[in-house]
Structure formats: C-alpha cells, structure tokens
Amino acid sequence: MTTEAMIEDLRKLVEIESPSGDIEALTASAEAVAGLIEGRLGGQATLVDSAVGTHVRWSGGGDPRVLVLGHHDTVFPIGTLERRPFAVVDGRVTGPGVFDMLGGLVQAIHGLAALDDLSGVEILVTADEETGSHGSRDLIEERARACGAVLVFEGAADGGGLKTGRKGCGSFQVSVKGRASHAGLEPEAGVNALIEAAHQVLAIAALGDPAAGTTVTPTVASAGTASNVVPAAATVVVDVRVESAAEKARVEAGFAALAPRLDGAEITVRGEVRRPPMPESASATLFAVAERLLPGVPGVAVGGGSDGNFTAAIGVPTLDGLGAVGGGAHADHEYLLVESMAERANLVTGLVTAIRSFRDPDAGRNQRTI
Known part of the structure; x- marks a missing residue:
C-alpha cells in the first residue's frame, strides 16, 4: 500500500462526477467503485440497482462480522x-x-x-x-x-477526530x-399568508432548546406573488438537530401541534427527524479499540x-x-490531507483485525479482544 496508489485511485473516483439523483452519473460512479474494490480486494462486487441510484455491495466471504459503510454520491x-x-x-x-x-x-x-484474510468483511x-438515504436505509440496517x-x-472531525x-x-x-x-383596495378581504408564516416562524424557533442540544432553525422561506397582492401562500423550511430520542419526540410533537393564528388561515406540516440520534454509547467499544491502535486520536x-x-x-x-482527514465538506475549498492517508488506512486494518478476533467464537485466548 502506497500513498501514491491511493491518490491515483482517488483521482479515478473524483473524475467521475456523481451528484445525488443523477442516475446515469451514479451508475458510472458505482461501476468505478466496484472496479476499484475488485481490483484491490479480488472477488466480485454486486451492483444493486435502485430508484435513487446504484449501490455497491462486496463480501469477503464467511460469516459477516464487520460492515464497512460509505457512499459514493456527492x-x-x-x-x-x-x-x-x-x-x-x-500536501x-x-x-x-x-x-x-x-x-x-x-x-x-x-x-x-x-x-x-478478508473473510467476515462486507462493504x-x-x-x-447526501439526500437522506431514503432508498438505502432498509439495506443499510439489514446488513448492519x-x-x-x-x-x-x-x-474525520476537525483535527482528525473520530x-x-x-x-x-x-x-x-x-405550508x-x-x-x-x-x-391597496381591500387588504382586509385577504388572509395574509406571510403574516401567518411569521407567527409560525416564531413558534417554531421556540421549540429549540440549547441546553438539551436541540436546534430548530428556520432556513428557507417564500411567500407572495406581487408587491400589490396580499399573499395567499407561504412556506417555511426548518432544519432540526437533536441529541436524544426524547427530544426527537418532543420536537415532532411540537410541529404537530402548530395551529393557525389568523382567522381563515390553514397550515400543513410535513417532515420528521428522519435520522435518529447516534448516542456516544454506540461507539464506546469500537472507539476504545481505535484509541489503542492510534493513541491520542480524539x-x-x-x-x-x-x-x-x-x-x-x-x-x-x-x-x-x-475517513479522510481534511475539511470543507460541501464547499469549494474541500480538501484532504495527504500525510494522513496511510495512517487512516492502517487504522482500518487494525480495527477489522480486532473486531474479527473479538467476534470469532473459535478465537484463541491470546488473540486481541475488543
């Protein structure tokens, strides 16, 4: 394994653009990912067609013990x-x-x-x-x-953190x-959807609770058709982040309870906290292994x-x-630090070795355990 080889493989993937939702581009990207897996690991990758694009699956054989999970859409x-x-x-x-x-x-x-030996490894x-994994969630959970x-x-997080x-x-x-x-002539005859939306924005923002780690942020709004017309429709889009299942339930209930403030106005709410929180307890065992393999990693x-x-x-x-140590996700200044590539690849090797040893019922007493 050389850093130069990793850079060349990365070049091949990057130069096949793969925006979410572009089925033709995602098909080409999936084929490139499958080719890279087969070329480096052997075996045969499976292309899984779906309405949202082509997924890639690969198995090293044997009883599955660890899932390497990623995405190729950008x-x-x-x-x-x-x-x-x-x-x-x-660099x-x-x-x-x-x-x-x-x-x-x-x-x-x-x-x-x-x-x-790649037995027990799945990719x-x-x-x-990038669009919410609506078409792949069931497959992800099944393989996990x-x-x-x-x-x-x-x-990685800032500074290379896991x-x-x-x-x-x-x-x-x-809505x-x-x-x-x-x-101008009869504003009182209308029901101003923009004023109603303003009331709703304030009620929505009040659902946030910084002490609980909950952010409820109105991010996009639209209303009206012309400067001399009382607007008949408005929409507000809201980003929500929560740290616990209890907060997820509270915020979703808050949205469900929203009610119009103006006589004659109607509101419709769509959405959910689709990605549930990932508690730190879920990573504790695996992170302890990573710390042993890469001392000081935050x-x-x-x-x-x-x-x-x-x-x-x-x-x-x-x-x-x-994954990569760098920054600028989703931005024009996105970058990856070359100096960290080999170290992170070695971390993969060590983690998979440790996980398989821990989960192997026939493992010897002297094998490394999680």
Missing part, C-alpha cells in the same frame, strides 16, 4: 470538476468529493487490502446518503444487523394557505448526520468519521 452538480479539477498541491488533495467521502472509501479499500457503498459492527468512512456521537437530524416544511386580495460528538445514525439506533456498535 453534493456537487455535473460541471463542478471542470471548474475545480482534481489536484494535489502542497493537499482538492476536487469535488475528496473529503466527503471518496477519500474515505479509497483509504478503507487500501486498509482492507493489507489483510491476508456497502450507497448512492443516496447481519454483521454486528459498523465502520463508517465519512470524513465521530463518536451524532445528533439526530431532520427537515420540516410548514401556509391564506387568501389573496388587492393590497473522539468527538458532532451535529451532522450520517448513515451511522441508522445503524447505531438499531443497537449495532458503530464508529464514524474514519
């Missing part, structure tokens, strides 16, 4: 590569998706390639993580239960129906969600943030 539209091509300059790799999360996939594959690389331990290769906890996250849309009228609870939220919520030990 947030960047076709054409981003032309404006921001793959490059390696001053940094840049280009769309290098940090989130193509770099992590490459490191995981190279780390597995260092193992003499699942999905095509819709079957394997019993999950390693997630999202980008992600030991994540907030649950979701999105809500509040307001009012009644249009002429804003563990960090973060606000963003990943597919690790799903696997942790069903009770499967899950460790996240094992």
Whole structure:
C-alpha cells in the first residue's frame, strides 16, 4: 500500500462526477467503485440497482462480522470538476468529493487490502446518503444487523477526530394557505399568508432548546406573488438537530401541534427527524479499540448526520468519521490531507483485525479482544 496508489485511485473516483439523483452519473460512479474494490480486494462486487441510484455491495466471504459503510454520491452538480479539477498541491488533495467521502472509501479499500484474510468483511457503498438515504436505509440496517459492527468512512472531525456521537437530524416544511386580495383596495378581504408564516416562524424557533442540544432553525422561506397582492401562500423550511430520542419526540410533537393564528388561515406540516440520534454509547467499544491502535486520536460528538445514525439506533456498535482527514465538506475549498492517508488506512486494518478476533467464537485466548 502506497500513498501514491491511493491518490491515483482517488483521482479515478473524483473524475467521475456523481451528484445525488443523477442516475446515469451514479451508475458510472458505482461501476468505478466496484472496479476499484475488485481490483484491490479480488472477488466480485454486486451492483444493486435502485430508484435513487446504484449501490455497491462486496463480501469477503464467511460469516459477516464487520460492515464497512460509505457512499459514493456527492453534493456537487455535473460541471463542478471542470471548474475545480482534481489536484494535489502542497500536501493537499482538492476536487469535488475528496473529503466527503471518496477519500474515505479509497483509504478503507487500501486498509482492507493489507489483510491476508478478508473473510467476515462486507462493504456497502450507497448512492443516496447526501439526500437522506431514503432508498438505502432498509439495506443499510439489514446488513448492519447481519454483521454486528459498523465502520463508517465519512470524513474525520476537525483535527482528525473520530465521530463518536451524532445528533439526530431532520427537515420540516410548514405550508401556509391564506387568501389573496388587492393590497391597496381591500387588504382586509385577504388572509395574509406571510403574516401567518411569521407567527409560525416564531413558534417554531421556540421549540429549540440549547441546553438539551436541540436546534430548530428556520432556513428557507417564500411567500407572495406581487408587491400589490396580499399573499395567499407561504412556506417555511426548518432544519432540526437533536441529541436524544426524547427530544426527537418532543420536537415532532411540537410541529404537530402548530395551529393557525389568523382567522381563515390553514397550515400543513410535513417532515420528521428522519435520522435518529447516534448516542456516544454506540461507539464506546469500537472507539476504545481505535484509541489503542492510534493513541491520542480524539473522539468527538458532532451535529451532522450520517448513515451511522441508522445503524447505531438499531443497537449495532458503530464508529464514524474514519475517513479522510481534511475539511470543507460541501464547499469549494474541500480538501484532504495527504500525510494522513496511510495512517487512516492502517487504522482500518487494525480495527477489522480486532473486531474479527473479538467476534470469532473459535478465537484463541491470546488473540486481541475488543
């Protein structure tokens, strides 16, 4: 395993753009991911077609014991590569998706390639993580239960930290129906959806509870059609992050209880906290192993969600943030640090070895255990 080889493999993946929802692009990307897995690990990868894009599955054979989980879709539209091509300059790799999360996939594959025996290892690389994993969640949970331990290769936290906890996250849309009228001649004949939406924004924001780690943030709003018309419709989109199942239930109940303030106004609420919280308890055992393998590596609870939220919520030990060390996810300055690539690949090798030893009923007494 060499860093140069990892960089070249990463270049191949990045130069096949893979925006979420673009089925043709995601198919090409999945084929490239499958080819990389087969070329480095042997065996045959399976392309799983779905309405949201093509997922990639691979197994090293034997009883499943550890799931290597990632995604190959990115947030960047076709054409981003032309404006921001793959490059390696001053120890940094840049280009769309290098940090989130193509770099992590490459490191995981190279780390597995260092193992003499790949039995018990499964890889699942999905095509819709960036849009909420609506089409892959069932498959993710099925394979997590079957394997019993999950390693997630999202980008590392700041400073290279592993992600030991994540907030649950979701999105809500509040739609307001009012009644249009002429804003100058008879404003009283209308029902102003924008004023109703303003009342709702204040009620929604009040659902937040910083002391409990809960953020409820109105992020997008729209209303009206012309400057001289009382608006008949408005919408408000809200981002929600919670640290506990109790807060998830409280916030969802709060949205369900929203009621119109203006006579004649109607509101409709859609949404949920789709990704449940990933408690730090879910990662404790695996993080202890990582600390032994990479002394001093920090563990960090973060606000963003990943597919690790799903696997942790069903009770499967899950460790996240094992991917690239860098930053700028979803931004033009996204980057990966070259100096960390080999170290993180070696961490994969050690984690998988330890997990399999721990979960092997025939393991000898002198084998490393979790």
